[in-house]
Amino acid sequence: MSSGFVPRLISRYATALSLGLTASVFVADLFTPLGVASGVVYTFAVLLALKAKAWWVGPAVAALCIALTVAKMGLAPDRGTTELWKVIANRGLAIFAIGMTTILGMMRRQSEGDRVRAEETMRAREAELARMGRLSMLGQVSAGLAHELNQPLAAICLQADVAAMAAAAGPIQPELAAALQEIAEQSQRAAEIVRAIRRMARSSGPGHDPVDLNAAVRTIVRLLEWQARRANVTVSLLLTDDPFPWTYGDPTQIEQVIFNLVQNGIEAASTQRDGPKIVQVETIAGTSDMVAIRVTDTGPGIAEPGRVFEQFYTTKSDGMGMGLAISQSIAAAHGGRIRAEQAPGGGAVFTAILPVRRQENAAA
């Protein structure tokens, strides 16, 4: 991630640099007496090699360095006044340092790789949720359009039929009669298209799978963790203990609602200059047949509580104003609803209420 010039240069040419360093150390080693601990400098070559993209470069350079450390004893055995045991201990220490550097470096590479992969998985999951969000937004917009177009289309279809029938009965120019007939048929065709869209929007109702809200909240909060960390916001969970009654419906849609609420909370809390930046997520087993998720933030609160669920209403500079509208329609489709309130401390409280899964519901 670092974007400095030198680190970038090092990571790009790591292999070449480390081989160059190895060669220079070897030459220097050859021309110094055996008593000098010149082999220790090989560890820098190994550290460089560990920056290479391919994982095997580090161990390979390490092996080369160890071989050269040993080879020096045979090639230039002049040890001046130093005792032999000191020379051997000297070389042994160098080999130990090279080996340890390699092992520690490889371990670090491993954990870094795991972290990157975990982050990638989370990003992919988040992108998927965002894509689903865009899709359901598209669905809602087209369903709304189809609904609005239906009334005028009904009037047009009927009037066109009436006109065509009246034309067929009386003496009228044949072109006019044909035109009226054409209008009647084409308006009917438009009506068919609108009907198909409406049918599609209707058929995509929520599923009837059991959904564990506690698990869903944990998943979403884990997903949003890095966003919260980046925004310096603390997300705290207050989950009602298991066995928490399950709700039923479409798990992805319900996750989407939680995602929207928690993400809004994080964004709201992050805009606070001073004071704590906290988002609290609770699951509540309310009455016998309803459960709720409550998301409380320490943000600026709700400017117009009556409008937050409207389509295209937003207070964010880069917002579409669809998140809460979609969440509300998902909740409604599941037989629940979302309430927006001002928190006593000044932030916002969003409560999504969903019906408990009962046996007869489970059978449906």
Next chain:
Amino acid sequence: MTQTIYVVDDDEAVGRALSSAGKLLGHPVRAFTSPLAFLDAYDRAQSGCLVLDIKMPGMTGLELQRRLADEGTPLPVVMISGHADVRIAVEAMTLGALTLLEKPFRLDELLGHIRKALVKDKADRTDRELEAESSAKLAQLTAKEREVLELIATGKTNREMAEELGLSVRAVEDRRARLMKKVNARSVAELVRMLT
């Protein structure tokens, strides 16, 4: 007897279209944009039918239908709806709607159902008149004659009735003849029909 086609739809353009469609049948058409306006203007004695939208502000089509049924002056209803789901369709039919057309629909379809509705209203009104006539006649009977009438309806013979009421067979025959004359029934079958 002329029959009127009533149209109630809150969308004026749809209302106008339905009006011009209805006029093709040669009947007068009266269009309203709200159920309350219709209830004010509707002449209960006038035969006709009702083309009714379901979703309207103030009072839904289903509520209007229920209101007319409660008043005892139902009109055959052709329901129309922009978004009919099964639940609404079932409710409309239970309340006596002939059909439920989903907007947009073809003219032929609409006219066919309006024709059926008009025929049904004529028959319904005749039935209701006969019924009213019968109950007026039955109201003239004395309590004792009424007693005999109910026994006749259960299929009892004169002898059985005499036994049950503690009267002579002759007295029962007298009462029976009197009540048949009062209600102007020629046969027992006709008499029983009045009761139902």
